[in-house]
Amino acid sequence: MPMNTTTEPALAWQEAALCAQAGPEFFFPAPGSSTREAKRLCGACEGRQACLEYALANDERFGVWGGLSEKERLKLRRESG
Ligand code: SF4
Structure with missing residues (x-):
């Protein structure tokens, strides 16, 4: 989960x-x-x-991101190779 906001377009x-x-x-x-x-x-x-996508790209290990828990993201990464 993002803790702060920014004006960078990539993080809009x-x-x-x-x-x-x-x-x-x-x-x-x-x-x-x-x-x-x-x-x-x-x-x-x-x-x-x-x-x-941000969480997957940045290897965020903890907390819920984009509706998936860390375990679910790990599973997704394994499945997607
Ligand atoms: S998808 Fe969930 S974790 Fe991500 S920004 Fe929205 S509310 Fe926060």
Whole structure:
């Protein structure tokens, strides 16, 4: 989840980031707790695809990005080679 906003065009999607208005505990839940609420927010976020691509490109290991948990992103990376 993006913590700050920027005016760089490549990161413009962060300005639409719904999680910028939500607390970080949403996106970095305690181990074993549910990521359902964070994913629900991602589902309504305009920047979701860009967010996910950013997380994959930057090897973000922790928290929910683009609607996927770190485990789900790992799985996606493995599957996509
Ligand atoms: S997709 Fe989710 S994690 Fe990414 S910017 Fe939107 S709300 Fe935040």
